[in-house]
Amino acid sequence: MEASQGSCHTEWGWYVSAQQPEDSAAEESRLLLSNELHRQGSSGVSFGFSVFNLMNAIVGSGILGLAYVMANTGILGFSFLLLTVALVASYSVHLLLSMCIQTAVTSYEDLGFFAFGLPGKVMVAGTIIIQNIGAMSSYLLIIKTELPAAISEFLTEDYSGYWYLDGQTLLIIICVGIVFPLALLPKIGFLGYTSSLSFFFMVFFALVIIIKKWSIPCPLTLNYVEEFFQISNATDDCKPKLFHFSKESAYAVPTMAFSFLCHTSILPIYCELQSPSKRRMQNVTNTAIAISFLIYFIAAVFGYLTFYDKVESELLQGYSKYLPHDIVVMTVKLCILFAVLLTVPLIHFPARKALTMVFFSNFPFSWIRHSLITLALNIIIVLLAIYVPDIRSVFGVVGASTSTCLIFVFPGLFYLKLSTEDFLSWKKLGAFVLFISGILVGNFTLALVIFDWIKK
Template identity: 70%
Template sequence: MALQPRGPGQLWAERGWYLSAREQPEDEEEADEDGESAPLLPPGSVHDSQSHGSSFAFSVFNLMNAIIGSGILGLSYAMANTGIVGFSILLLIVASLASYSVFLLLSMCTQTAVTSYEDLGLFAFGSPGKVLVATTIIIQNIGAMSSYLLIVKSELPGAVAGFLSEDESGSWYLDGRLLLLITSICVVFPLALLPKIGFLGYTSSLSFFFTVYFALVVSNSTGDCKAKLFHLSKESAYAIPTMAFSFLCHTSVLPIYCELQSPSKSRMQNVTVAGIGLSFLIYFMSALFGYLTFYDKVDSELLQGYSKYLPHDTVIMTVKVAILFAVLLTVPLIHFPARKAVLMVFFSHLPVSWICHILVTLTLNTIVVLFAMYVPDIKNVFGVVGSTTSTCLLFVYPGLFYLKLSREDLLSRQKLGACALVGFGICVGLLSLVLIIFNWTDQ
């Protein structure tokens, strides 16, 4: 059966139950008037029941799993180029704005009853808005997958060498690009081909625990040196883009909302605050102690420093293996929303088929592997993707969509906040991108 694109009018008609619910008498509870306890799904759906859906704690865990990723390896470099206090302030600002932008997304969710970021773009700006959001998600996820596979390319040879008794440099199994190609074909591609994302939920849970283990081990690897409280250099341009890249979870918020027990805006906002808050602590801890280990010698990808200065440390070897498992188990998960967006933009007029599914998966995997092979430094991925697609999905789009869809007065607190969010995203994204390009030309 062909997948036919739906316009805003059709979506509104399909969700007429919600429009009717919004026409309740004005003496209802205040929480219902502003949508705080308004349900996302229509009455009678499976998730409308108290006994179905994910618990609060499991939803927090899922959100943290969506947040914490390869960015954790770039934050020590960001701290080295902003200072401990400067980094702490910037990280807190980005985390707070990420939480606020999720609040705006949830507000629009209860107004429109849509369950995807792309459909919010459709409601706000029609088909061009949906295509724009889907295209941004494709680029963002290709960048995210490339950053993960860059870690495989740089760290897998050292992990293999650590298990060898003799120096065998030059051997084929110590070639990072070849190992990247082999693992992509044997691990990433088969898992990405799975028709349902459910199985990968278990593998991504393992990935999360491996990442937390990394943060705990890094926190025990301190040394003696002089830390900088504030620092500014040309490399500081990578700081906020890396943070934006690290906190981006907005494409996962709505699916998690749908699966939450007794879903409401206030309940999901509590999940968001808890998830982003705990992720903030993990990010800060790993960044701080990674910086305090190497100071101004910290690499753009933290594990490279351990490979240089602690090449035979057994604990560090276990960290490398944990991170590599985390990477390999997470990359296929990121394929799913990327493939969905590609199918939505380019193949929505075609019937669902395995041939299309395989070809799109293979094409995405090929693009990602090529990027990972030939991009020299992970900070370039964090910088470019973080200053463009990450800032759009994190700051600009939520603010724009809220300004377009909300029925509040233009001078209301939330609309002013949305304006500030859009302005912050555009200014920081453009400034960071210009500085990064200038940095490239100056090298």
Template identity: 60%
Template sequence: MSLNGDALRESYTAVDGDDSEAAPLLPNGSGRTRAKGASFASSVFNLMNAIMGSGILGLAYAMANTGIVGFSLLLALVSVLATYSIHLLLKLCDETGINTYEDLGRRALQKPGKYLVAVTIIVQNIGAMSSYLFILKSELPAAIETFMGPNQTGAWYEDGRLLLILITVAVVLPLSLLTKIGFLGYTSSLAFFFMLYFTVVIVVKKWAIPCPLPHNATTLIEASQVSNSSDSECTPKLFVISSESVYAIPTMAFSFLCHTAILPIYCELERPSKTRMQNVTNVSLGLSVLIYFISALFGYLTFYDKVNSELLQGYAYLQRDIMVMVVRLAILLSVLLTVPLIQFPARKALILMFFEGRPFSWFIHIVTTLGILGVVLTMAIFVPDIRNVFGVVGSTTSSSLMFIFPSIFYLKIISQSFRTFESIAAILLMIFGITMGIVSMSFIIYVSVQGY
């Protein structure tokens, strides 16, 4: 999941503390002038930009623990359900004229519904920021060592936690304290192209890394991941069921979440109509599925069951490779500048919950910023594996925003009878979201406890 400039503007407006309903889409003949909207292609790009994010780094690990066919089936299932839940949101928007997720929550469940959605978005964004900072923690030492040379063993910059604290204080915090950071929305667009380049590198470098890895690779990758490698472990598996399989669907849910950006993109679409926006959604999700599948497949076929939960770490074997160096720096740069962008709507929602209606205060602004970054930094430092972020956030807030809330809102606002096809489908989607969340979270807790 990532957040582009459109999503940022939507989140900023949606939690602005105004209890009035959001302005509806301007109907034809309303007498009001509507600015020329975004083209179909531009809307597709904006939505893909909102979809693509750090989740791409965990999909190869999901494939390694579900198998190629198992992963393909789950990926298709999640993408189809995500498309249908977006269909429900678009129908709600057309029916009510509401164009923000939070206000849909208020319309369906009164004021508590608005706060419920706001809290969910806050937790979701905190999880996303944690995943980005985790990438900085794991990749920044290797990136610095690449340029400093291998003879600096024991140097201070090899401590990822120390580097993460320094970078957060020196770069992330000052950018996060800005009251207007719309210019950082452009970095999200750059991040999208970096993900495309990352996918190309994965495909190209599949033939540059041998399997099994040579013995000296243990100096670059953890020994537990490469020890006892054999030719039999270099055979792709079609189906896999293990304790790690439980992370697959939550990771996919985390990766496909774009629902808070759907309605504002719809409002900005040229000649907006539900059918036209649904086509934008279908194209965006289809292309995202293709990119996700290619990156996961070739990442898995490179490392097989030794694939890392954060895929980029595995390419330490090609430490001095120019393409790998460039993609590592590109992702680190996009991650570094995207964290303040994602923090912005989270802070706005937090202020809405506790200080709604108050005039702007630098004290509140600074305290909430420090509080959010403190939680995010603590999670990034002490969470041992990025799969935990994907698993926990994906099974709770992502499943709520993607599956549960659209279904409940539709049933509360529009549905007149639970016997219609649309209502039955919404009920099934809600049941799937709740079941997936409970089962995934239960198994994640069980696996974590067993690990200790």
């Protein structure tokens, strides 16, 4: 252990000595972070648990929308795009860690402040707020649409019209009785243990998708549907497409960016890592992204090969239609809803932290302010979940705007600003490509999504 601590301290010292401090305050902050990382080296989180924590930050509601993306891009088109986004996410984390070493900051907001002063801090904080509000509203949208169906499947008679089968009523009750009280706590560390179950639920969900691929025949027939709607019985509907492009393909990259966004969790996990070093944290990131990529790909490909062109934008809805009383499907539904329910209060904290850092950073803690911010966030996400008709809309707008900024634009821009390397160096050229591609992809896909809304 002593050797590993020494290597961490030596590596940090090498980076600090290689940079000329802008002033004594910057040098002091580097030394403080150096001492903090060295101190936590003996009591920090192990490599395995760090990978697990980061996977929990990555794998979320995006897993429910990727099969729909594959239906609108084709298997090969989807595979290429998903792999590209995963690699870009890993590379942007590499740039963030490099800037973390150089500037000695421990949060994304502070990195923006170090690069562009107060405007940079506000820009990053605002992006994080919008991103987390979008993520929370997507989770609540899943609860609103799936919880009534899950309850009705356990009932033997028709109870249509009752309050406990109304999605909006259930959503408000859950947010008032569960989400708000848990999010109101100043420290919610105990939920970190329960939220670890969400990753196992996502793995269970992927396994069920694989198993149930052979339970739903193709062509799809009306025998498997409780409500009447027209379904084509053409055998062409059961042939997977390698490449497919339509107006719905505009949601591909935003949904993938939304699904791989973990960058606001990178620096806190790095600070808690046992024997922390840039290389060790990069290995944690690469491992977590690789496993998450595998889970996402399995869920998407088997979900697509089950429903083909009839796949829903939220995958669970398809199983509700075709296997409404299947015990395994009912169980995995409850598991996903439980995971979502435990995740929503946790996402409140970075959003509230970003708001507090921008507007109240110089004020002492106040329960009144803390409660009002939490209440305001809760009201916003409930209204979005009630009035947004489709989870695809959340993935499209949030993914094309804030997710691309946090994965593509900001890491590239901040590295170009802070790095002292020559512009023709490989890292700076990579950062420039990341920055430009993020702007182009984000604006292009956002324009397509908005155009699709207007057309409808």
